[in-house]
Each structure stands twice: as C-alpha cells, then as structure tokens.
Amino acid sequence: MSTIKTISAGEIIIKEGDEGNTFFQLLEGTAKVYKNYEEDDQVEVATLEAGQYFGEMAVIENFPRNSTVVADTDVQVDEIAAGEMNDYMSQHPDKILAIMKVLGSRIKKMDDEFLEVKKARDEVRKAGSDSRYDGFWARQQRLSIWMSPKSAQLEKPSAEELRQAAAAVAQNKTDKIETYNYGTIVFKQGEVGKCMYILHEGNVGVYSNYGEKDELKLLSVEPVACFGEIGMLLEEPRNATAVVETSGTQVEIIYPEDLEGLFKTNPERIDMIMKNLSYRLRSITYEYCKACQEIDEAAKNDRRR
Numbered sequence: 001m002s003t004i005k006t007i008s009a010g011e012i013i014i015k016e017g018d019e020g021n022t023f024f025q026l027l028e029g030t031a032k033v034y035k036n037y038e039e040d041d042q043v044e045v046a047t048l049e050a051g052q053y054f055g056e057m058a059v060i061e062n063f064p065r066n067s068t069v070v071a072d073t074d075v076q077v078d079e080i081a082a083g084e085m086n087d088y089m090s091q092h093p094d095k096i097l098a099i100m101k102v103l104g105s106r107i108k109k110m111d112d113e114f115l116e117v118k119k120a121r122d123e124v125r126k127a128g129s130d131s132r133y134d135g136f137w138a139r140q141q142r143l144s145i146w147m148s149p150k151s152a153q154l155e156k157p158s159a160e161e162l163r164q165a166a167a168a169v170a171q172n173k174t175d176k177i178e179t180y181n182y183g184t185i186v187f188k189q190g191e192v193g194k195c196m197y198i199l200h201e202g203n204v205g206v207y208s209n210y211g212e213k214d215e216l217k218l219l220s221v222e223p224v225a226c227f228g229e230i231g232m233l234l235e236e237p238r239n240a241t242a243v244v245e246t247s248g249t250q251v252e253i254i255y256p257e258d259l260e261g262l263f264k265t266n267p268e269r270i271d272m273i274m275k276n277l278s279y280r281l282r283s284i285t286y287e288y289c290k291a292c293q294e295i296d297e298a299a300k301n302d303r304r305r
Helices: 056-061 082-091 094-126 130-139 141-147 160-170 229-234 256-265 267-304
Strands: 003-007 012-014 022-028 031-035 043-048 068-071 075-081 177-180 185-187 196-201 204-208 216-221 225-227 241-244 249-254
Touching: 022 056, 022 082, 056 094, 056 267, 075 082, 082 094, 082 256, 094 229, 094 256, 094 267, 160 267, 196 229, 196 267, 225 267, 229 267, 249 256, 256 267
Parallel strands: none
Antiparallel strands: 003 075, 012 068, 022 075, 031 043, 031 068, 177 249, 185 241, 196 225, 196 249, 204 216, 204 241
C-alpha cells in the first residue's frame, strides 16, 4: 500500500545517484528539482506542485535517481513502493494515464530542447567562431548541468528491460488487431493524436515530411514495439507520418480510455508502454548530454588556440 508522509521544508525527498525503489505523488506544497544539489555547479531544474509525480523512472526501469528533489515548503507526499505499483494502479486506475502523461510531457520537453542543442552542435561543427557558442550559452544556462563530472559518466541506456517487456506482450496476443497492406498510412504528420499503437508483426516506417522533396525517414518500427504514444498522451498534432512497409503488418490500436481495462486484462502491455516511455526519455537525455558536451569541448578547444 502507498504511504502518506509529511516532509518539512528543506528536507531531501530523493537524492541524485541513489537507487530508487519508490516513487511519489506530491499532494500538498511545492518541491524543487536539482542537479548537483549542494555542489558548486548546483542547478535548479524544475518546481513541482501538488498533483505531480516524481521518481517514477527509477522504479519503472530500476535505475539510479537522476536528480535531487527537496521540499520547498512543508509538503505531503504519497510514497509508492516499486513492489506495490500494480496494487496502486489497481486501486487508482485513473493514475495510469496520469503517470504516462507525465513521462510524455517530459519527453516532449526534452525533444524540444535537444532540437535546439542539435542546431547549435551542427553550427559548432561547421564554424570556428567562438561567438556562436557564447550566444548559445546565454540562452541555455541550464546546460551547465550536463558539463559536471557526474553527467560526463552518463551511459547510453540499456534496452534490456524494454526487450523483456516486449517479449511478455508477444506471448500474450490480443484479438484486437488490425492487418494493414504495404503503403497504408497509419497516421499523418499534423493530425491530432487520439490513439497509440503496438506493432505485432511486419514493419512501419516513421517519416518527417512524407511524400515531399525533403522527406526524411526518422526510424523503423519492428515488432514488438509501441509507436504514436506521445501524440496520444499529449493530444497534440503528430510530428511525423507512420507508413506500413510490409504487407500483412499487424497493429494493435489503443485509446486512452482502453488503458484501465488493459491493466486488468493485459497488464504486460501497460508495463511495456511505461518502459518504452522511460527508455525514450533516458535515450533523448543521453543524446542531449552528448551534444552539450561536444559543444562545450569545442568551445574550450577554440579558447585554448
């Protein structure tokens, strides 16, 4: 069962680097999220308010905490142990979508920030002028958190838990599957996302500007894997087009209102979706970190010359 706790202002709720076996919902008060807390390069990353979840990624993927959360005021939290996550969701099925939305919004935010960093990195690779870096850092002061010794040791996330979750889904197929022929457009760039998909057989390509001169293939989806979940969770326009690339491709369609029922009948699907979201967030964070470090190293090299 979950445990309600009261924590005084200034107390650490979770600490960066610790192994995480619980996650939290903030019920009352506010909390601050920090990288490198109480160190010379401490940076405040975010403010948490009542209703928000935190610490869930460490539970979903059994991964060390990636930040420190400190009570900004006296707070009340609901603490849920990893082993009690299924019981918690059984008692509060509406929380399944809420937790997924938290992860989805973090992915979207990190994606947006990574695009800006990637542009700056591409400029760095082309140019030799220090001024380009200075302008970038002026806009992106938070990037200093990725230059710390801790972040320099960041490893590319393993997909092993994601593979295990996918294997569990593959062993428990559903009859709610649609079969598509080659060339079928599953969803279009610009459409508002209303559902997500699990690919069971075949292949799906995801493209930017599909059918146009600047068409770009972003990724290939292979069984068993989720796709289209960010559009569904954020109810925003799709940022790409998904196209079937093998006849006989089998796809399961999942709507937000299906999640509670799925948890009762096919909990392994919820587990896979959660792990997929967590893995995506860790992966984009890793790429973001690498790009920031490349920019920083290039700037340092220029200044030495």
